[in-house]
Amino acid sequence: MNDYKSIPIGMEDFKEVIDRNCYLVDKTLLIKDILDGGAKVTLFTRPRRFGKTLNMSMLRKFFEKTEEDNSYLFDGLAIAEAGNKYCKYMGQYPVISISLKSMKQTNYEDAFDKFKDIIISEFERHDNILSSDKLKPRQRKVFEDIYSDTADNSVYNTALKLLSDCLYEVYGQKVIVLIDEYDVPLENAYFNGFYNEMINLIRSVFESVLKTNDSLEFAVMTGCLRISK
DSSP states (O other), X not given: OOOOOOOOTTOOOHHHHHHTTOOOOOOTHHHHHHHHHOOSEEEEEEOTTSSHHHHHHHHXXXXXXXXXXXXXXXXXXXXXXXXXXXXXXXXXXXXXEEXXXXXXXXXXXXXXXXHHHHHHHHHHHTGGGGGOSOSOHHHHHHHHHHHTTOXXXXXGGGHHHHHHHHHHHHHSSOEEXXXXXXXXXXXXXXXXXXXXXXXXXXXXXXXXXXXXXXXXXXXXXXXXXXXXX
């Protein structure tokens, strides 16, 4: 058997790193820290290339309830050694996971269109819940409008809140929300002259899904810590 390990250059998918037997800095005790901390919303700020996106992928693979068993990904890693106190949470939650790193357009209209694409893609990832009879009629109607890209633009301000409500309704389990690189659209908007419009959008989105959301178990956000000379 070849024990050669490669360096996961450019890889941001935790499963791919494990499946390809790449070198991995074991940061799985981050899961323990999040569970022990008990915070409703946790923000991690680190400079670029500190592995934030890979860590978010790791969190999704650990917590998300799927038909595929991902428990093998954590065999031999620190979180598995931490015991059942933490491993019992593996694969138990519906997870909403988005990245805002591609929102780098030069005007608000194009940036908002990209945001819509991100939201629609996450609704598509969860389209299996449309087959459930547990969705309320209004939830189903708005979900289908977003899913089919026919929803009014104003709907996207609260789309993640709606998705969390739908997932909670179907699974009977509160939702984990992962938002990667939340700062990218704000920084981009600042330098391109539409910061006020973008901050109003981001504020509306975050307030609806992260504050007073009865469907939320907890959320984790990442952003880039920029160190000036």
